[in-house]
Structure formats: structure tokens, C-alpha cells
Amino acid sequence: MAAVESRDCPVIRALTFDVLGLIKAIQSSYASTSPKIVETWGHPDSSNSILSASLNDSKFNPLLAVARKNGHIELVNPLNGDIHSSRIIENGVEDPIVALHLFKKDPTDSLSRECTLVTCTRKGNAALRSLEVDKTPSEDSTCNDSVTTWNVCSSGEVLCSAVHGNESQALFGGKGVEVNLWDLETRSKTWSSKAPPKSSLGIFTPTCFTAATFLNKEDHHKIVAGTDNHQVRLYDISAQRRPVISVDFREAPIKAVTEDIDGHTIYIGTGSGDLASIDIRTGKLLGCFLGKCSGSIRSIVRHPEIPLIVSVGLDRYLRVWDVKTRQLLSAVFLKQHLTNVVIDSNFSDLGTTGIAVDALSDEAQLNQNEVDASPPVKRKKGDKKLKSKKKSKKIVEEEDD
Amino acid sequence: MGGKRKNGEDDNNDIEEKEEGSVNKKREILPSLIKNKQKRSAVHAKVKHEKKREKKKKSKAREAAERRALELGEEPPVKAIPRTIENTREVDETVCMPDDQELFAGNDADEFSSILKQESAPKILITTCRFNSSRGPAFISELLSVIPNAHYYKRGTYDLKKIVEYANNKDFTSIIVVHTNRREPDALLVMSLPDGPTAHFKLSNLVLRKNIKNHGNPTSHKPELVLNNFTTRLGHRIGRMIQSLFPQDPNFRGRRVVTFHNQRDFIFFRHHRYVFDSKESKGTKAKDTKGENTLQGNVVARLQECGPRFTLKLTSLQHGTFDTKGGEYEWVHKPEMDTSRRRFFL
Incomplete structure (x- = not known):
């Protein structure tokens, strides 16, 4: 542990959400490099358990949306924890919300005190809600909200969802x-994947997606999904409905998938606490993040500027990792099972560390350029098959000898 | 470790002496430098014997000092506390503090709180793995006598997930699966229902009742439960899980006590009964106040073991009920955790 603390952690601020409904703000200041809990908001109660959270990370008026187990959606100020408004969703307890995304506001109409969220429940009822942000927490009311709902799936359970960076597309997947x-403006399904064919033994594995994300901020054509069957798949909408690449990783279900800003690296977390990064263009494992991580990883977040990721999970720790060296920078014990984490990227320790952050981000960009310089290698499924055929041929030859 | 380091230091001293060219010829030769095995072992034996004598001398001197202090009515010299790997254990931030409000809130919200608050009574289903014979059934029959309100069900060829479903319908609160390998119980799966965690233990050193000398036979009273040294957050959770197997209102007339003692991540299980012997010849005082209340005269309290006796080691704690394929783990033991002997998780 001493070795961990000696490595200094850059200045970050993260908010974690746990099963008792507590929101904890963790920040590492310039003075003390190891991150600490600075604030705890909320009353501990298991019915308050936070299922999903989303942060609108703008410079002015940042806003945090939180979905709870008892069917509440709350809008929270991420700086001081004030609850701006709280809504009860119908059937919120029987049909809990699994995913929630808060739209980034346009900077032009920042005066309007409305915000839009897209939510999806376990049974596949997606909804686009626009809520009014009150400065004073009022009575739970749904009268002045405009809600448009539609159904994403007829059967099964939705387990994961992601909204694309331009906020016009959203994806849903599950058991x-x-x-x-889905196109969020017209609310029409634009594409859906197809299950991979039966294996050579005729075994068909039932679909179960546990994590999904868009690979790139700019185009929405590439989707990365993790399955219950410890597979990470890359889908290309413009190419085909079946996965372009699928990679097996260890033996536990993939519980978290997060994309890097460089557009080809992804970070995956499994149900038994393994964290790894994969270059999805080739499907190669870049390396694992080692560090006594013993519980299922629930959420991974990449910092938008500093090259680091933050992971939380059932082992009650928040861990900060360096992306380049894959070393553990620091770990914070937070006492509860954690479900989600978000990073407040605008945080800087009273401006004293602005320069340092900039330098780091420059470095990150440089590194990116280096990586981007190498031509993207795409390996299609056909290549793989060819290779395997070659291999099998070789083996046959050897046997003949 | 300490002993080894001491040896090393002695060796260093020896080398220094050698460099100085000391008079003592025998001291300077290390046994490991001698190539002839017979001579080497002879020298080694001599060194060992000398060390032993020195140790004896030291302890005698210590004893004498103590006795002298007693005679003179002075404060006896402070007893040295031996260094063990437990009292030099690595600093762990997850150790529970008694003044932690969040911990209590977490306890109130967890899966076992309804049983531990006595809102519902525990009801345990015990079953086995598919193939089960010899010591397995014997162990289960003893477990049935240890845990009140436990019911044995034949495993048959049912899937464990089906059994979980069945137990949920029948309002069981926990399932225990005894796994045997080569007719020897070697693993224990404790599952809390309906959606509680699943703990997977390695089971070793099983001694059944009939193999314990002077064993007693337990009564059907509800036992007392002793949980020792479950200190960390994970240990606390495991302790609560074990606690939820037993009824929370012990019957003190029954004098049965069940102990789960955690030491270096191994959980030792013992099952005893209190015995209060009334003896007239000896003038010893009864330590137990209960004994004094019930019996007149001189009473000696002692413990009589009534088996079984076994050791558990946690290998994983799974979130939710048994699910090997899609299950999430709260804690899994991984080999990279074993980089220090002084790191404990419970």
C-alpha cells in the first residue's frame, strides 16, 4: 500500500454512487496527491440504491442526473450536492431504470432551465424526458414534464445502453x-445486430449483452459490446449485422466497456475483477491492469484530458490507473458496493494546477498522434478463418510426417 | 522470519571475526562451508546444541528474575510479546471501526438484517454434490445436529439453480452444499437466500464426533454463537452470513456453544458444551457466574467438545445466488494477492 501512495495521482475529482444511495465526491488536491473523500451526500438506505447516473460536464451549470431503485430520478448539482428536482417514475420499483443519459445542453440556450434525459427501464421502456430544473426542491410532480416513451424490445431484459456523442443515436442491449x-429524434430503429452462427458443435449461445458503448465520438458506426459469455464484439453498422471482430477475454462476464478517446483502444472490466485494455482494430490484448482488484468491476471512466482511467466495483474501492503504464496510481476505500462513477473534468485545484494538467493533456495528444500515425489494421473474420485453416493444415502435415 | 534473520546476523558476525583473525578457531568456520557431509553435520549439531543451551540459560535467567521480583514484592519484569505474523499484519484500511455510522447503515440494509433483527427465523437446506458417500453423509448428520432448523434434502440430479428456486419457494433462508471429493468433504458452499451472497469455502481438517476423544453429545437446544476476529469489511460480511445461519435467541439452558474463530484467514469451527462439575474436595472457585446461580457449593466449569471439528478458508464471495457463468464476484482470491504472508483479508 505504501508503494501505491508514493506514486502521485494527478488532480482529479470523481463522484461515486453506491448501493446505499450515497454520492461521494473524491478529489486529489495539489497539496496531497492521494485522493480523499471530500463530501458525502444522501441518506444511507437500501431503497435509495443508485442504479444509474449521468453527468453533464459543462463549464457552467454542470448537472448530474441520478436514477434510484425506488423509482426516483433526481437532478443534483455536482458541485455542492443540492437536489434541484426529483421525479417519481411510474412502475419505478417493478421496472427499474437500468440506463440514463443526461443530454449536454447547447451553450446558446443555457438560460432555459430545462434539461433532457433519455432513460431506459429493464423491460425495455425507453423514454425521452425533459425536466425543469428548479432551484428549490419542490414536491414530486410530473405535470410539467414532457415525456415521450417508446418500446425498445418486446421481450427480454435491457441491461446496457449508451448514447452517442452527438446525442442523436442510442443503443440498447441486454439479456x-x-x-x-435507435434514432432519438424520430424514435425509429435504424439497425440491430444478428446473433453469431452456431458453433461447429451446433451449440447456440443465447444472447446476453452486459455492456456496450460507441467506439468513436464522431461516427456512430462502430459499436463495442461485451457479453455474458466473456466475449468482446465489435460491430460495424456500415459493414454487416454480425460482429466484425469478437475477442474472448478470460472466463468471467464482461461487466464494463469504455472507449478511449483515441478511437481504437477499449477498456474492459469483468465480473471477477479483471481490468484490461484491448486494441479493438486488431482484437489484441494490450495488457491487464494488475493491482489486487478482487471484486466485479461495475464502471470504468476515462478522463477526457489526463491519460488515466477510474474504475469502481463491488470490492468497495475506487481505483485510479495510468493508461500508458497500466499502473495503479491510487485506491480509495469507500465502504459500500459501488455502482457508478463519473469524472468532473473541469475540476482544478483553484487553478494552481492548470498548467500541469495542460502539459499532461498535450502529452496525451502527442501520444495519440503517434498511435494514430500507424495505419489502422482491420482484421475481418475471413482472415481469422483463413489463418485457422492454415494452422489446421500445418497440423495435418505434421501428423502426416 | 525473525529466527532466520538472526542467523544471518550471526553469520555476518562470524565473517567479521574471521576478517579480524580472531583466536577462536571453531567459531569462524561456517557449517555450510564444510564439504564433508559427516563433518558438516557434526559441526552443525554442535552449533545447534550451543544455541539451545543459550536459549535455556536465557529463559532460566528470566524466570529467576521474575521469582526474585515476586519474593521482594516488586513489579515483575514486563513479559515480552512474541512477534507473530498476525500482530505484525499489514495495515488494512478496510478494518471496521466500531464508531462507523456508515457501517451500521450498511448492516441495516444488507441481506441478513431481517434474520439478525429476528424478523424472520432462519431455515436451512443442506444438500450435497451429485456423488456422495462415506464421510459426507456422516458430516451432514453432524451439521444437522449443530445447526437448528436445518433440513437435509437429497441432491438427486437436480441443478443447483433449480434447488435455489425450490428453496426460495419453500421459504428457506440459506442453502449449504457440502461438496465431497474422493469420499472426503472438501468444500462448502453457503448461500443466503433469496438474493444474498454465495460464499465458497475450502474445507479441511475435518474430524467427526466419534473420532474426538471424550466427546459429548449435543442437545437440541439453540446454541450460543461465538465469532472471533472477523475484522475487515469482508470479514464482517462473512461473519454476518455465518450468524444468519443460527437463530438469534440462544437457549442458555442448553449450554451449547458454536465457535467460528478466524485466524490468519482460516476459520476454525468448534462445537462445545459447558459442563459444570460440582466438586467438594477441591477449593477452586467457579469462574462462570451462571454455574454459581444454578448449583450450590464448589463448581468447576469446563468445556466438553462435541464435534465436528473443521477448518474453512474463503475462496470466493459471489454477488447474488449461485451462478458460475454470469455471476459477479464481490471478492475472489487471486494468486497475485499472496505476495505477502502478513496480508489477511478477513
Whole structure:
């Protein structure tokens, strides 16, 4: 542990959400490099358990949306924890919300005190809600909200969802639900994946997607999904409905998938606490993040500027990792099972570390350029098959000898 | 470790002496430098014997000092505390503090709180792995006598997930699966229902009741439960899980006590009964106040073991009920955790 603390952690601020409904703010200041809990908001109660959270990370008026187990959606100020408004969703307890995304506001109409969220429940009822942000927490009311709902899937359970960076596309996937891509403006399904064919033994594995994300901020054509069957798949909408690449990783279900800003590296977390990064263009494992991580990883977040990722999970720790060296920078014990984490990227320790952060981000960009310089290698499924055939041929030859 | 280091230091001293060219010829030769095995072992034996004598001398001197202090009515010299790997254990931030409000809130919200608050009574289903014979059934029959309100069900060829479903319908609160390998119980799966965690233990050193000398036979009273040294957050959770197997209102007339003692991540299980012997010849005082209340005269309290006796080691704690394929783990033992002997998780 002493070795961990000696490595200094850059200045970050993260918010974690746990099963008792507590929101904890963790930040590492310039003075003390190891991150600490600075604030705890909320009353501990198991019915308050936070299922999903989303942060609108703008410079002015940042806003945090939180979905709870008892069917509440709350809008929270991420700086001081004030609850701006709280809504009860119908059937919130029987049909809990699994995914929630808060739209980034346009900077032009920052005066309007409305925000839009897209939510999806376990049974596949997606909804686009626009809520009014009150400065004073009022009575739970749903009268002045405009809600448009639609159904994402007819059967099965939705387990994961992601909204693309331009906020016009959203994907949903789950147990018995293939990855669906929906246009949020017209609310129409634009694409859905197809289950991979039966294996050579005729075994068909039932669909179960446990994590999914868009690979790139700019185009929405590439989707990365993790399955219950410890597979990471890359889908290309413009190419085909079946996965372009699928990679096996260890033996536990993939519980978290997060994309890097460089557009080809992804970070995956499994149900038994393994964290790894994969270059999805080739499907090669870049390396594992080692560090006594013993519980299922629930959420991974990449810092938008500093090259580091933050992971939380059932082992009650928040861990900060260096992306380049894959070393553990620091770990914070937070006492509860953690479900989600978000990073407040605008945080800087009273401006004293602005320069350092900039330098780091420059470095990150440089590194990116280096990586981007290498031509992207795409390996299609056909290549793989060819290779395997060659291999089998070789083996046959050897046997003949 | 300490002993080894001491040896090393002695060796260094020897080398220094050698360099100085000391008079003592025998001291300077290390046994490991001698190539002839017979001579080497002879020298080694001599060194060992000398060390032993020195140690004896030291302890005698210590004893004498103590006795002298007693005679003179002075404060006896402070007893040295031996260094063990437990009292030099690595600093662990997850150790529970008694003044932690969040911990209590977490306890109130966890899966075992309804049983531990006595809102519902524990009801345990015990079953086995598919193939089960010899010591397995014997162990289960003893477990049935240890845990009140436990019911044995034949495993048959049912899937464990089906059994979980069945137990949920019948309002069981926990399932224990005894896994045997080569007719010897070697693993224990403790599952808390309906959605509680699943703990997987390695089971070793099983001694059944009939193999314990002077064993007693337990009564059907509800036992007392002793949980020792479950200190960390994970240990606390395991302790609560074990606690939820037993009824929370012990019957003190029954004088049965069940102990789960954690030491270096191994959980030792013992099952005893209190015995209060009334003896007239000896003038010893009864330590137990209960004994004094019930019996007149001089009473000696002692413990009588009534088996079984076994050791558990946690290998994983799974979130939710048994699910090997899609299950999430709260804690899994991984080989990279074993880089220090002084790191404990419970």
C-alpha cells in the first residue's frame, strides 16, 4: 500500500454512487496527491440504491442526473450536492431504470432551465424526458414534464445502453435483446445486430449483452459490446449485422466497456475483477491492469484530458490507473458496493494546477498522434478463418510426417 | 522470519571475526562451508546444541528474575510479546471501526438484517454434490445436529439453480452444499437466500464426533454463537452470513456453544458444551457466574467438545445466488494477492 501512495495521482475529482444511495465526491488536491473523500451526500438506505447516473460536464451549470431503485430520478448539482428536482417514475420499483443519459445542453440556450434525459427501464421502456430544473426542491410532480416513451424490445431484459456523442443515436442491449440502434429524434430503429452462427458443435449461445458503448465520438458506426459469455464484439453498422471482430477475454462476464478517446483502444472490466485494455482494430490484448482488484468491476471512466482511467466495483474501492503504464496510481476505500462513477473534468485545484494538467493533456495528444500515425489494421473474420485453416493444415502435415 | 534473520546476523558476525583473525578457531568456520557431509553435520549439531543451551540459560535467567521480583514484592519484569505474523499484519484500511455510522447503515440494509433483527427465523437446506458417500453423509448428520432448523434434502440430479428456486419457494433462508471429493468433504458452499451472497469455502481438517476423544453429545437446544476476529469489511460480511445461519435467541439452558474463530484467514469451527462439575474436595472457585446461580457449593466449569471439528478458508464471495457463468464476484482470491504472508483479508 505504501508503494501505491508514493506514486502521485494527478488532480482529479470523481463522484461515486453506491448501493446505499450515497454520492461521494473524491478529489486529489495539489497539496496531497492521494485522493480523499471530500463530501458525502444522501441518506444511507437500501431503497435509495443508485442504479444509474449521468453527468453533464459543462463549464457552467454542470448537472448530474441520478436514477434510484425506488423509482426516483433526481437532478443534483455536482458541485455542492443540492437536489434541484426529483421525479417519481411510474412502475419505478417493478421496472427499474437500468440506463440514463443526461443530454449536454447547447451553450446558446443555457438560460432555459430545462434539461433532457433519455432513460431506459429493464423491460425495455425507453423514454425521452425533459425536466425543469428548479432551484428549490419542490414536491414530486410530473405535470410539467414532457415525456415521450417508446418500446425498445418486446421481450427480454435491457441491461446496457449508451448514447452517442452527438446525442442523436442510442443503443440498447441486454439479456435476450440484440444490440439495437435507435434514432432519438424520430424514435425509429435504424439497425440491430444478428446473433453469431452456431458453433461447429451446433451449440447456440443465447444472447446476453452486459455492456456496450460507441467506439468513436464522431461516427456512430462502430459499436463495442461485451457479453455474458466473456466475449468482446465489435460491430460495424456500415459493414454487416454480425460482429466484425469478437475477442474472448478470460472466463468471467464482461461487466464494463469504455472507449478511449483515441478511437481504437477499449477498456474492459469483468465480473471477477479483471481490468484490461484491448486494441479493438486488431482484437489484441494490450495488457491487464494488475493491482489486487478482487471484486466485479461495475464502471470504468476515462478522463477526457489526463491519460488515466477510474474504475469502481463491488470490492468497495475506487481505483485510479495510468493508461500508458497500466499502473495503479491510487485506491480509495469507500465502504459500500459501488455502482457508478463519473469524472468532473473541469475540476482544478483553484487553478494552481492548470498548467500541469495542460502539459499532461498535450502529452496525451502527442501520444495519440503517434498511435494514430500507424495505419489502422482491420482484421475481418475471413482472415481469422483463413489463418485457422492454415494452422489446421500445418497440423495435418505434421501428423502426416 | 525473525529466527532466520538472526542467523544471518550471526553469520555476518562470524565473517567479521574471521576478517579480524580472531583466536577462536571453531567459531569462524561456517557449517555450510564444510564439504564433508559427516563433518558438516557434526559441526552443525554442535552449533545447534550451543544455541539451545543459550536459549535455556536465557529463559532460566528470566524466570529467576521474575521469582526474585515476586519474593521482594516488586513489579515483575514486563513479559515480552512474541512477534507473530498476525500482530505484525499489514495495515488494512478496510478494518471496521466500531464508531462507523456508515457501517451500521450498511448492516441495516444488507441481506441478513431481517434474520439478525429476528424478523424472520432462519431455515436451512443442506444438500450435497451429485456423488456422495462415506464421510459426507456422516458430516451432514453432524451439521444437522449443530445447526437448528436445518433440513437435509437429497441432491438427486437436480441443478443447483433449480434447488435455489425450490428453496426460495419453500421459504428457506440459506442453502449449504457440502461438496465431497474422493469420499472426503472438501468444500462448502453457503448461500443466503433469496438474493444474498454465495460464499465458497475450502474445507479441511475435518474430524467427526466419534473420532474426538471424550466427546459429548449435543442437545437440541439453540446454541450460543461465538465469532472471533472477523475484522475487515469482508470479514464482517462473512461473519454476518455465518450468524444468519443460527437463530438469534440462544437457549442458555442448553449450554451449547458454536465457535467460528478466524485466524490468519482460516476459520476454525468448534462445537462445545459447558459442563459444570460440582466438586467438594477441591477449593477452586467457579469462574462462570451462571454455574454459581444454578448449583450450590464448589463448581468447576469446563468445556466438553462435541464435534465436528473443521477448518474453512474463503475462496470466493459471489454477488447474488449461485451462478458460475454470469455471476459477479464481490471478492475472489487471486494468486497475485499472496505476495505477502502478513496480508489477511478477513
